[in-house]
Amino acid sequence: MKKISLTLTGAPTLSENGLYRVDVIRCGKWDYPRPGAPGFEITPSDIRELHDNFKAGVMGREVPLNVDHEDGQDCGWLKDVMIGNGGRSLYGLFEVTKPEIKSLVDQGTLKYASAELDFERQCPEMSANGLGRRRPLV
Numbered sequence: 001m002k003k004i005s006l007t008l009t010g011a012p013t014l015s016e017n018g019l020y021r022v023d024v025i026r027c028g029k030w031d032y033p034r035p036g037a038p039g040f041e042i043t044p045s046d047i048r049e050l051h052d053n054f055k056a057g058v059m060g061r062e063v064p065l066n067v068d069h070e071d072g073q074d075c076g077w078l079k080d081v082m083i084g085n086g087g088r089s090l091y092g093l094f095e096v097t098k099p100e101i102k103s104l105v106d107q108g109t110l111k112y113a114s115a116e117l118d119f120e121r122q123c124p125e126m127s128a129n130g131l132g133r134r135r136p137l138v
Contacts, residue, residue, distance in 0.1 A: 011111045012094070019079055019093040020105065022113040025050065027088040044087045050117075051090055054081045065094050067101065069116060075101040 012020040027047060031039040054063070065076035076096040084091050092113075096102040104110045 011108060012105055012113065014106075015093060017093075019095055022092050022094060024081065024090045024092040024113065024115045025117070026085065026090070047083060047087060047090050051081050051083050054078070065096065069114065 012022045015021045025042055025047070027042050027044055029039060029041045031037050053059070063078035064074040065078060067073040067075060075098040076094050078092050079095050080093040082091050082093070083089070096105060101110070
């Protein structure tokens with residue numbers, strides 16, 4: 001399994017600092033890419049690893065927000081992540097940079113968040129040090 005997209009229900013909420021708070025991923029078992037497929041499981045340690053990787057800048061660049069997972073459709077940036085729900089959920093704080101997309105979110109037209117996880121990506125620093133551990137990234 002390389003890259004997956006997982007859609008969670010729940011509309012983005014506007015935080016006091018003007019960023020949108022979105023439920024990015026939560027613990028559970030997921031059939032992917034369809035019901036009955038082998039799928040995967042997200043555990044509290046996965047939530048912690050995703051959080052820590054973002055905070056450490058493992059991606060090596062900012063994480064874009066886009067529409068329908070389409071390259072070139074960037075409309076904002078993931079600015080921060082936080083753990084909630086007793087360590088069972090990862091929330092993201094997003095800056096929406098395109099007024100037309102912000103309007104759709106504010107009107108309730110765009111209501112769903114879909115995270116992309118890359119289970120195959122390796123941290124270059126760990127790989128260079130012979131550790132070779134795969135680290136999922138938001």
